[in-house]
Each structure stands twice: as C-alpha cells, then as structure tokens.
Amino acid sequence: MNSSSILLELKKIFPAKNILIDEPMKNHTTFQIGGPADFVVIPENQKQISHLIACLPNTDFFVIGNGSNLLVSDKGIRGVVIKINNNMNKITQNNNTLICQSGALLSRIASFALKCGLGGFEFAAGIPGTLGGAVVMNAGAYGREIKDVVVQTQYIDFCGNIRQVTQHDFGYRTSIFSDIKAIITECTLSLHQKNKDEIKAEMLKLAQQRRSKQPLEYCSAGSIFKRPQGSYAGKLIEDAGLKGYRIGGAVVSDKHCGFILNDDNASFDDVMSLIKHVQSEVYKKFGVHLDTEVKICGL
Ligand SMILES: Cc1cc2nc3c(=O)[nH]c(=O)nc-3n(C[C@H](O)[C@H](O)[C@H](O)COP(=O)(O)OP(=O)(O)OC[C@H]3O[C@@H](n4cnc5c(N)ncnc54)[C@H](O)[C@@H]3O)c2cc1C
Incomplete structure (x- = not known):
C-alpha cells in the first residue's frame, strides 16, 4: 500500500489531530533523537486500534509509549507508529487491584495508588515510561520489577484480535511481549493496603536517591x-x-x-x-x- 492509500485509511479511523505525517521521532523520545516516521497515530480507544490493524493488513507497525527506552535512527521509521499515551490512561480501583490503561504513566499510577492507600508500586514512580512500555521491558528499580505487581494484561495482536495473558514469562528486562508483536491496552495490578504516610515517605526517599545518582x-x-x-x-x-x-x-x-x-x-x-x-x-x-x-x- 502506498503512502496516500495508507493516509486515506487512517483518516477513516482517526480524527486529523491524531494523525501526524512525516513526524520527527525525536519529538517522541526522551533521547530527543530520531528521524521522521511516515505516520504516527495516537489512538483514543481499543476499537480504533483493532480497526487500524484490520484496515492496513500489510503495513509495518511500531508501538511506542513514552519513548523513554528508545534510540531511533535518523532515517526514521517506515510505516505507522502507534503511540499509546495519555489518550488511553484511565485508572480504576477495585479493592486491592488497579485496572490501568496501558498509556498511563507509571508516575501517575503511583500517585493514584498513594491516594487509594495501596502500596507496592512506589518503586516505579520515578521510571519515566508508560505501563505498556514497562510491561514489555519488565521495568524495575530498587529491587522490584513490574512482574511483582502485574497479574493480567490485555492486548491486541497484529491480526486485530483482543487477547489476555496472565503468564507473562518475565525475565530481566524481558517479557512475553519481547517476542510477540502486540499492542498492550490494559493491565491489572495487584497491590496491598498500606499506610499513606509510609507510601509517601518511600516515594520521596526513592525520588531523592534517583536525583542524586542519575x-x-x-x-x-x-x-x-x-x-x-x-x-x-x-x-x-x-x-x-x-x-x-x-x-x-x-x-x-x-x-x-x-x-x-x-x-x-x-x-x-x-x-x-x-x-x-x-x-x-x-x-x-x-x-x-x-x-x-x-x-x-x-x-
Ligand atoms: C531518566 C530515565 C530513567 C530510567 N530509569 C529506569 C529504571 O529505573 N528502570 C527501568 O527499568 N527503566 C528505566 N528507564 C527506561 C524506561 O523508562 C523504561 O524501559 C520504560 O518502561 C519504557 O516505557 P515507555 O512507555 O517509555 O516505552 P517505550 O520506550 O516507548 O518503548 C519501549 C518498548 O516497549 C514497547 N511498547 C511501548 N508501549 C507499548 C504498548 N502499549 N504495547 C506494546 N508495546 C509497547 C516498544 O515497542 C518498545 O519495544 C529510564 C529511562 C530514563 C530516560
């Protein structure tokens, strides 16, 4: 499919403001390095993602979150970059679990957990990524990793099917998503009740450590x-x-x-x-x- 046919399809799925053309990837990475992607699209819901995959079957897709673990070539990225960010960042509480859309930043989830009096996510507050990126990477710090809190992940495979996993095959900075192509849309985190002052103190201590060392x-x-x-x-x-x-x-x-x-x-x-x-x-x-x-x- 050529670029103008791809654009025609994208316009059927996304509002114009959510389609970026020839978009410098340096605007989407914390390294601030990277040449133009043919297209960057920013979905607002799962349905748009499923449509995208279904309508562009032979197109190259690349998924990003906050771009905090990416080094992108100055030649850029061919095909369509799917950016899952704060357009998909809802968080809801259900007893000791949080159900989070994958575009939620870890810092935001940590603040939300604090408000709910739920501990176990303090370690992730200073990692500057989204939950989707953190699950792919099994991000971790200060002796804890995402694997310690994620119990279920929902994703869309590259055939457009919505799927769920509870076994993530987490390893050191790897997960099942290191091998399968997927767009993570939602995760369930299992946390535990904890005194809010203790959560806050732990988050402050870790933020200070990070600032002093990084x-x-x-x-x-x-x-x-x-x-x-x-x-x-x-x-x-x-x-x-x-x-x-x-x-x-x-x-x-x-x-x-x-x-x-x-x-x-x-x-x-x-x-x-x-x-x-x-x-x-x-x-x-x-x-x-x-x-x-x-x-x-x-x-
Ligand atoms: C200052 C700084 C400090 C950092 N400290 C830490 C640290 O303490 N611990 C740590 O582990 N990391 C750290 N990182 C690295 C980075 O923040 C993490 O790897 C983070 O989890 C990446 O999340 P992201 O949303 O930015 O993902 P991106 O960088 O956008 O993507 C990372 C990978 O995940 C994939 N991906 C992203 N979102 C999705 C999705 N929704 N569905 C499917 N695939 C997706 C991408 O294709 C890519 O393969 C740090 C980075 C910086 C800049």
Missing part, C-alpha cells in the same frame, strides 16, 4: 546497557576510564556512567558509535560483553 536534567534513555551478571555496567564503564567520553554530541555521563546523554544535538550515529566504543573497551579490559537495554529501532 543525570535527570539531560536527554537520555536511562541505562543504555543491561546489568551484566555479577557487576554493574556503570562501574565497568567508569573503571574502563570512559567517564565523560564523548563522540560528537553523545557523552558518557560523569554522574552515572551507565547513561549516555544527548548533550549537544547528538545524532543516532554518535550514540551508536559511543555504544560500540564502550562495549569494545569494556570487553578488552574486563572480558564482559555489555548488552544494550535501550531498544534500537528504524535501522
């Missing part, structure tokens, strides 16, 4: 590498003498060496070259291969 004032995708077994990527990178190492506009943070920052209009190639340099130096010095945690897309 370069939050810069554009990045968080930790660029997965934690290797028995060590920390940031420590190995620092011990390899790479603190502050720069290629073009991309630089290894001197506050947290596991972060690569877009310090000065970094290009995709700047970041990729820096990733490869870091991997090769760390391997030479310590024999450890650093796998990327960030999802590299649009190659």
